[in-house]
Amino acid sequence: MMKAPFHVYSVLLLALAVSLTSCSQQNATTVLEGNAAELTYVAPGEYDEFYAFMSGGYSGQITAYGLPSGRLLKEIPVFSVYPENGYGFSEESKPMFNTSYGFVPWDDSHHIELSQTDGEFDGRWLFVNGNNTPRIARVDLTTFETVEILEIPDVAGLHCAPFITENSEYLVSGTRFSVPIPQADVPITSFKENFKGLINYVAVDQESGEMSLAFQIEMPGFNYDLARNGKGKSHGWSFLTTYNSEQAHTLLEVNASQKDKDLLAIIDWKKAEEYFKAGRGTERTTSYYHNQLDESSGIAASTEMTTTTILDPAELPDMVYFIPVPKSPHGCDIDPTGEYIVGNGKLSADMSIYSFDKLMATIEAKDFDGDINGIPILNYESGLHGILKKPGLGPLHTEFDGKGNAYTTFFISSEVVKWDVEKLEILDRQSTFYSPGHLTIPGGETKKPFGKYLVAMNKITKDRYLPTGPELAHSAQLFDITGDKMKLILDFPTKGEPHYAQAIPASMIQPNSKKFYAIEENTHPYASLGEGQAKVTREGNQVHVYMTAIRSHLAPDNIEGIQMGDEVYFHLTNLEQDWDVPHGFAVQGANNAELLVMPGQTKTLKWEPFRPGVFAFYCTDFCSALHQEMSGYVRVSPKGSDVELVWGLNDENKSAQTSR
Amino acid sequence: MGLGLLLLLGVFLFPIWQITLEAAQFPGGLRLNIWINRFSGDEGGGDIIKNINILNHYIGMQYIEPDSIPELQYFPYVIWAMFGLGVVSMVIDRRWAYFTWSGIMIVLCLLGVYDFYLWLYDYGHNLDPMAPIKIEGMVYMPPLFGEKDLLNFYVKSYPRLGTILVAVSMVLSFVAGWFGKNKLV
Known part of the structure; x- marks a missing residue:
């Protein structure tokens, strides 16, 4: 030819x-001949x-x-x-x-x-x-x-x-x-x-x-x-x-x-x-x-x-x-x-x-x-x-x-x-x-x-x-x-x-391909290296949510006391230590994107509330059988509201006082 | 007998039992190695206890917490004590001494296996009533020895090199008594 x-x-x-x-x-179709399929076939499970x-x-x-x-x-x-x-x-x-x-x-x-x-x-x-x-x-x-x-x-x-x-x-x-x-x-x-x-x-x-x-x-x-x-x-x-x-x-x-x-x-x-x-x-x-x-x-x-x-x-x-x-x-x-x-x-x-x-x-x-x-x-x-x-x-x-x-x-x-x-x-x-x-x-x-x-x-x-x-x-x-x-x-x-x-x-x-990040090597300043360290802190209008993810919940998953005008930083630490268990994080109305966090990592998403109300957040990576349950709510109140900053998982209701 | 005692110390170098959980999502299986004084997983496989606990919490099994299992603390002393008694039996160097040592070892091993069974029974049966996944009549006791289906996992439980070394050390002690100086007293 x-x-x-x-x-x-x-x-x-x-x-x-x-x-x-x-x-x-x-010539496009006639060029292929013989065992082309065999030469490119990689069977399921093979590399x-x-x-x-x-x-x-x-x-x-x-x-x-x-x-x-x-x-x-x-x-x-x-x-x-x-x-x-x-x-x-x-x-x-x-x-x-x-x-x-x-x-x-x-x-x-x-x-x-x-x-x-x-x-x-x-x-x-x-x-x-x-x-x-x-x-x-x-x-x-x-x-x-x-x-x-x-x-x-x-x-x-x-x-x-x-x-x-x-x-x-x-x-x-x-x-x-x-x-x-x-x-x-x-x-x-x-x-x-x-x-x-x-x-x-x-x-x-x-x-x-x-x-x-x-x-x-x-x-x-x-x-x-x-x-x-x-x-x-x-x-x-x-x-x-x-x-x-x-x-x-x-x-x-x-x-x-x-x-x-x-x-x-x-x-x-x-x-x-x-x-x-x-x-x-x-x-x-x-x-x-x-x-x-x-x-x-x-x-x-x-x-x-x-x-x-x-x-x-x-x-x-x-x-x-x-x-x-x-x-x-x-x-x-x-x-x-x-x-x-x-x-x-x-x-x-x-x-x-x-x-x-x-x-x-x-x-x-x-x-x-x-x-x-x-x-x-x-x-x-x-x-x-x-x-x-x-x-x-x-x-x-x-x-x-x-x-x-x-x-x-x-x-x-x-x-x-x-x-x-x-x-x-x-x-x-x-x-x-x-x-x-x-x-x-x-x-x-x-x-x-x-x-x-x-x-x-x-x-x-x-x-x-x-x-x-x-x-x-x-x-x-x-x-x-x-x-x-x-x-x-x-x-x-x-x-x-x-x-x-x-x-x-x-x-x-x-x-040499890494399977996950060793959590004990995580030096992120906003990491929560265990669920017990999950918390919410306020510095002026900046709110830092130290959140953890592990199958199948986010902690804290209830947060109240956010006010309009706040800049909320969700610092999500994935506590998993196993291969291929990422967790994701998305919160309604976020003007940026989602987070996808590999095991052992901490990542931060900035969120500026758009209006008062209660907004859902959830894990975006189908991580486990109860992935659909891996979600939570953040309550946003008008500026100057007297709603106290509280957070928790399973109705713990932690606050700045109780967590000290 | 000296060789037997050295082999006995092998329990500090090798796991004594292994429970393997096999399922589609876990290529190669999740392997829990049980040592005389600790647990371990595969090299680079992450924190095995944590990974098993995450899976177990869906069905309400208790968390495995190595620090709350007293056996892991005192079993090493038992081994050292038996090592000491073995040395004594070598000093005595009489058939009765070796046989006695072997006898105590056999009793201890049986007690150890029974204790292991109790732990497995407790983990398998003592379930949290708030568990997300509840299946009527289902218990999750892993096999003591052998293989078994537990929901999506196929569970295998077999002794490892540590146990085999203990067994060999008992045999050697018996042999020492049998072929050694044939003096009863």
Whole structure:
């Protein structure tokens, strides 16, 4: 089932992008053959072989899927508030959303990076970037919870992030949009003189995983798109694609697509680190937030940071280089050996593959072809391993199987192409439905790919599933890549718009997954570590309800003496110490959300009574046989009422006097 | 006999009995290990007594409170006392001494099992009349030895290594008496 040979290559083909999908469509059902069902079937009670973590794009979250079944395991809230469990609504989690722009409850999550040791996944943490209000988050893979968010200052559209180095030393994070640095009220037309792009190096603490912004490299005002760090022999180097080297500030669609070649930035980050440690950077005042969750109290706290260090390549030699890449490159991917760097121009008919050894020799020989702002441009031909001729249209991203093969997605021709990295030969091509963006192979960007499967994340869904009105789920497609030919074995809908995903053997995550929080380790200041500690206190108009939940009652479940104008804080502690016994909490008229509290945790919901009366609250997670009974009432009286503050369970009627 | 006495101390290292509650929602079952001086559950499985109490309260069973079970306090002394008597019997080194020791052990073990039965009977029958779930004629006494259906749980009750070590130590004491110096006095 070969496709027709490619002909008529020109930029005009871009215009065909929308219509091309129709020619692939006819094959959709005939592609499946043989034992596809068997290959993806995970019997009830059995487990998937891999976890796949997918970014959520405009959902701002991350989803965890099982492979090969394509079953959704969990949506992990990261950059967007999540009323489903109270993330961003509970008092404890609100600080996670603090930025230098205030509380920002949404973002656009793009690239998943699992932590690595010696160029291989270690299953400890997961990092993801927030594009819009530039941030990087860290998820703890023992709890699948977001535990840290670091804002990146003075960048815009943090797309080129958070690409990890071989031992998780740094997350390389570049700006997609160049902006005035420092921010200034200048005409947009002054782009070329005023706009710059920062490449940020975020250091990761090797023990705790804690992130900190180490230094920022000030680059010409291009759009920095995607990056990878070297591995093995190329460890210590970063490679970043750029587009809009035209420096257009309007109608980029046309004006940023004029040059025949854009640039690949090559950064010697060990050199940059040396300069940084030697104090060769310039300290600059700025503002950005660092938000961290204290895992024992479950409370997030924000710190405003006010300085950063800028490294200027014009003053610091031998740190940054450029090499031309054909037309508006997108992905930049490095093979498992660390030798080959794939820089594919998405508007180019060919793909350029660079050789690390040759790049180093080119630098050594100072074989330069001019410079930009003092940054040497390497001679294109000298750094090239070779050209992959006419592989398809609109190459975006490449991953590897560890057997010498690369797999590249082609957005316009809607296919995945398998090719031999060394020999630059095309081995196989399979249609995807439709228009893939990223792809992932378990461990496919590391030194040790696990191979076996390939997931293509398509940008266009159309008729793949039962229709759901104009807004459709994005579609992922699973290929078996164990044979010579790739074999489509499964379609599954995804949440949001997954950009990148990474997949890791379940055996590296499953044994470490936490079942519940040990209550004796709970250091929350408003925790009630036993039902006897449940109480209600008043400080002015602030009322604190120290409430406990255990099957099947809340304590206290009767509260009187709340007045209009009060701010009531329900601090719910889940006293359970068993696997999978969450309790929820909802109170009528709450203007925020509910709480979902895991065993051993304390979470707080703020409630401001709207009118006098008696209002119900209840457990929202069907926890037990008597879950429906797990409820209570709070009585609200007019301001200044003489109703005494009393509370209790089973008519205890405790008050400030009796509880002393 | 010396080996037998060392084995006797094994009750401090291993549980003596185990009650397992099996139900669909509890993969692997809820395992309550009964030791000479405490209770335990599975590693990482949470507070077993608390989890069983939560389940039991629906049917009105009393809370199991280890601190209010005096046996857990004094049984260890009984074991140490028997260890001491064993040493005495070795010093005496006469058949009657070993047999006497074994005899006392047998009586103590029978008393222990009877005491365990009384506790189980009490937990199973002494139910709170306010219990949310009441089933006419239903009692919840776990089996002393063996397996039984109790509502949604299938309950298993069997001795563990600690008990087996005690049994072996008694046998060894008997053997010591039988094959040892054949002197009656």
